[in-house]
Amino acid sequence: MSDVDPTTADDASDDFDGKRLEFADTVAIDTTKDALWAAISDPEVLTVAVPGAESIERVSKTEYTVDIRIGVSHLNVALDGDVEFVEMNEPDWIVASGSAFDSTTGSDFDILAAMEMAENGAGTDLSYTAEVTYTGGVASLSQRLLRPIVEKNVNAYFDNIRDEVESREAE
Numbered sequence: 001m002s003d004v005d006p007t008t009a010d011d012a013s014d015d016f017d018g019k020r021l022e023f024a025d026t027v028a029i030d031t032t033k034d035a036l037w038a039a040i041s042d043p044e045v046l047t048v049a050v051p052g053a054e055s056i057e058r059v060s061k062t063e064y065t066v067d068i069r070i071g072v073s074h075l076n077v078a079l080d081g082d083v084e085f086v087e088m089n090e091p092d093w094i095v096a097s098g099s100a101f102d103s104t105t106g107s108d109f110d111i112l113a114a115m116e117m118a119e120n121g122a123g124t125d126l127s128y129t130a131e132v133t134y135t136g137g138v139a140s141l142s143q144r145l146l147r148p149i150v151e152k153n154v155n156a157y158f159d160n161i162r163d164e165v166e167s168r169e170a171e
Contacts, residue, residue: 018135027158030123031165037091039165049160051153077102105137
């Protein structure tokens with residue numbers, strides 16, 4: 001489902017000696033833009049949809065705290081962080097920025113993601129782009145190893161959102 005940006009060189013470092021993964025795709029969801037927006041901004045739905053989420057709490061209309069525990073290759077990471085909707089036009093599009101830290105590996109993670117919702121007659125197309133940058137112990141892993149793991153979690157997130165929204169529509 002999710003396409004990895006083929007222009008991202010494997011194991012390439014950027015200016016801060018970190019690494020970056022980029023993803024982009026469009027997911028068709030059998031719902032309206034309004035229902036989709038309600039789901040992607042609901043902390044209860046997000047806690048179910050985000051792989052490894054222990055909790056996601058809304059601090060304000062645009063800010064959330066996250067607690068995620070997930071395996072990455074032979075490592076287990078415990079991410080504590082924040083996500084903010086830095087730009088949005090409800091229910092059409094959103095730009096989110098987040099950061100998290102794993103004290104076990106000393107890894108910092110930053111994400112910049114954009115989602116755009118467009119009704120297509122049969123439902124809504126959710127197009128997204130995401131850039132994840134990371135440093136610390138996780139950066140010592142080969143991107144050939146890490147990329148499929150992260151991609152699997154990205155796919156799982158959108159599958160979970162689709163399942164959650166479409167099951168609500170069926171009720």
